[in-house]
Amino acid sequence: MTNQTKPRVTSLAPQFLVDEITTFDNALTSPWRVVKRYQHSADMREAHRESVCAENNNHLKIGGDDFMLGADGRLMPVRKGQAPPDLQHFDQTRR
Secondary structure, three states: OOOOOEEEEEEEEOOEEEEEEEEEEOOOOEEEEEEEEEEEOOOOOOOOOOOOOOOOOOOEEEEEEEEEEOOOOEEEOOOEEEEOOOOOOOOOOOO
């Protein structure tokens, strides 16, 4: 079988939706499957969360600030003039 993704969306009731995604990939030992369930809410302000597991994600959030992890493994700022994170809770090693 060639590499492919098959989504299947079903409605259990007017307020429920099920999204089943199956990935067939020759690099995997078996098909990978994930099922997401959604329920309709009358509250238009309700937040909808998305869960993504991205491989090799080099973005970090420390103390509410965004940083990047460089190719050398060191922390990098994402904005010009960005202050370094507060490291008071980490052991400092001398070089």
